[in-house]
Amino acid sequence: MSLESLGWGPDFDLALSTSQSASNTPLVPGRVVRQHRGLLTVQTADRAFLARAAGRLLHQAESAESLPTIGDWVLLQPPSGDGEALMQVVLPRRSVLKRREAGSEHDGQLIAANVDVVFLVAGLDANFNPRRIERALTLAWNSGATPVVILSKADLAPDAAARVLEVQALAPGVDVLAVSAKAGLGIEEVRARLPAARTGVLLGSSGVGKSTLANKLLDAARLVTQPVREDDDRGRHTTTHRELFVLDQGGLIIDGPGMRELGLWGEDEKVSLAQAFADVFTLAEGCRFNDCGHGNEPGCAVTAAVKAGTLPEERRANFEKLQREQAFAARQTDPAAQREHKRVQRNQSRQGAQRAHTKRRGD
Ligand SMILES: Nc1nc2c(ncn2[C@@H]2O[C@H](COP(=O)(O)OP(=O)(O)OP(=O)(O)O)[C@@H](O)[C@H]2O)c(=O)[nH]1
């Protein structure tokens, strides 16, 4: 198996020669193709190794985010006998997909590295929720990869075409595909986005059909799938590890467990929020005040668009919610933002008290 067939590109050549010359033991390049809890499998040109991070790599890591994850290119020191290989170097990533760790405001949890396309999968069944797609898009833009929305189980939706239009309105400039793995619909359109050496990752809640689609792309039932529960339509978290598969056509696809929540965090999201809500940002340029909250402010162009029916109210509300979430995340790390938040809160409670007072007087 050649490294090219695993997605190796010329951009890694330089990184490799630099890292090789800095090391005195001969290291072997390979890609992390399977991740089950802490256990990684690395595929090299010759064979697959079970691998763990070398002590040096663990010590040098600035955070968990610098440790190897699925899709990473690493340099290995092969074991002398049957043991595990040691990962000594993680090559610089072309892209990295991460989400906020549940319960933590700081650490991003890595989902995959060096992906070119993020397939956001949402089922066209009872669980269909465009708001969730909007959130996931922000995360995808932030990764450096290109998002593509897949509306799966299209065979269950008589109005699939209308849903596609609905999601297209939420995601300007993003491809939205109606797909049915069961009926074999839209599969070629997914395939077309994974030419040789390009890596895609399937992202979405448990039970939306990620593994079923991956199987279809692989043309073989190699991945475990399971029916969703009848009563609540929720999946069962069938897939418990992440794995990278090479398709016949040469593209690569990563399947993994479903995710309950795609948290947002950190400063970088400002960029992705601007991309995911480019239409709202453009409207906001027309607001009278620079710090317009797009609520009841006079001269607010966003509110005007909602009233005129050109911007759906839910989209405005979701934009506001994501902005709030982001501001919250920013406050966790930025003292100036914390002070500003306290100041605004104090003003608000003072105004609230004044209003209550005025009202009582008016009674
Ligand atoms: N009707 C219909 N059902 C589908 C389709 N694709 C998948 N399913 C069903 O949806 C259920 C869940 O599919 P999986 O592929 O296991 O879902 P998953 O996203 O991999 O779930 P996790 O591994 O738990 O994250 C299974 O019963 C599939 O048969 C489809 O195109 N149409």
Ligand SMILES: [Mg+2]
């Ligand atoms: Mg699965």
Ligand SMILES: [Zn+2]
């Ligand atoms: Zn405004």
